[in-house]
Amino acid sequence: MKSARLILRPIRLEDARSVQRLAGDREVAANAAGIPYPFEDGMAEAWISSLDERSHVFAICLTGSGEMIGAAGLVEAAKEHSRTAELSYWMGRPYWGRGFGTEAAQALVRYGFETLGLESIHANCFSRNPGSRRVLEKAGFRHIGHEEKALQHLGQAEDLERFTLMRPG
Template identity: 50%
Template sequence: MISTARLFLEPAALKDAYEIRQLAGDEAVARNALNIPHPFEEGMAKAWISGLRLCDVVLAIRKREEQPLIGMIGLIRDEENDSAELSYWIGRPYWGRGFAGEAANAVVEYAFRSLGLNRIFATTLSRNSASIRVLEKAGFKVEGCLRRHVKHWGRFEDLLYHGLLRAECEEEFGEDRQ
């Protein structure tokens, strides 16, 4: 488990399936994410959780004081290359409060300090300015744009690649990253 000032992050579990479906099933959440189906059908969350690999770090984001699930964050690892893809989403009732950034910073620190990763990358739809800001605040740099690379909800969209190296993180934030 990872803790921050307002959140705790714990491994995704089958008990989270109902809340995941309720939050991720919101059309506004799915519209901004590449890998969230819409509609989010019964059983999809359980199947997704059951199919997670042991080497990956997929965490439920919970508010400390109330403990409801407010989103998910994860690192899909490439162990051979000491790297991982960061992905996350926050349920719409919790948007605009800095929860995604707080969770992303905590997971980045965990990835570099505890997992010993060399690189973390993330992708965003180029129109998803909120997610781009989360990544920028966590130290990620845009590494490229794949123009009209994905067909999302029937429309071709640009995909931005963001990256963060362990060395950049140590230089930019020092040893006490928070």
Template identity: 40%
Template sequence: MNAQPSLATERLVLRPFRMDDAASVAAMAGDEAVADMTLLIPHPYVVQDAVEWIATHAESFATGKSAQFAITERAGGTLAGSIGIDFVPRHAKAEIGYWVGRAFWGRGFASEAGRAVVRWAFEERGVERVESFCFTNNAASARVLEKIGLRREGLARGYVKKGTTRMDCLMFGVVRDEFE
């Protein structure tokens, strides 16, 4: 498989992570306000956690498992967050997940990045469905998902475990026909 591409939007460049992003990733993802709303970011989260996470990306992309993009500002290149997509080839579908550093919230970055990744998945990766979910108390993420064209499909009770707590989740998805 070719190297992971970068995706450019009006204000952002979504590019593969580099090892020198680790300190910024740890600072932003280590924020409890980010970790609380995500499934996979432990708290506390330190630079070594980010280094180990970034080290998995190349193989995950090469094997078609996932793509992780650093959300960076087009002007200046500052790292602002992360958006990832996991592929489920058997079902020709993919799942997106993202976070934005608190200092960058409310500027439309998650929505702008999300639109680009959904488009890339449909146009370049041949998926027929893109889905996502968020905790029921994550109104900002539910709004992002709606803004990028995923439709709210339902409530899955006790869908995941965060630590020892079962979490209800709102389910979102968009299928190819709707996207086109």
């Protein structure tokens, strides 16, 4: 999958070193649910190996160099006949604020609706993360709610903002 500045390709075991380096940054981990800190040896390999057929996870790479700068994916709902998925993404800190998250999210939305045939996509972000909220809004998501203390992450109760996007047409 390509966009103006990015290539999104299926994540593979060889990406584990880049995943650990980028996601292992405390600021990246603090802003993405599910990323542990510290990000220890073996965790990236275990995560990549755990992905199943419902997980459409991609390495986000720069078109010119092929350098991995983050990851994004759609995980389809486990319910039979459900045509929905959750969008998630993270970007290495050196690439924040440059529009790469929005570009990757827009590419995944197209993939979800055009390739996977989804009817809806949902996403969440921490309430304290306005950059992630902007990514979702620019990708066309509609804010549907706020949930206080929705989950524990790195020892802290986190409030979540919830978003949804329905198939166009």
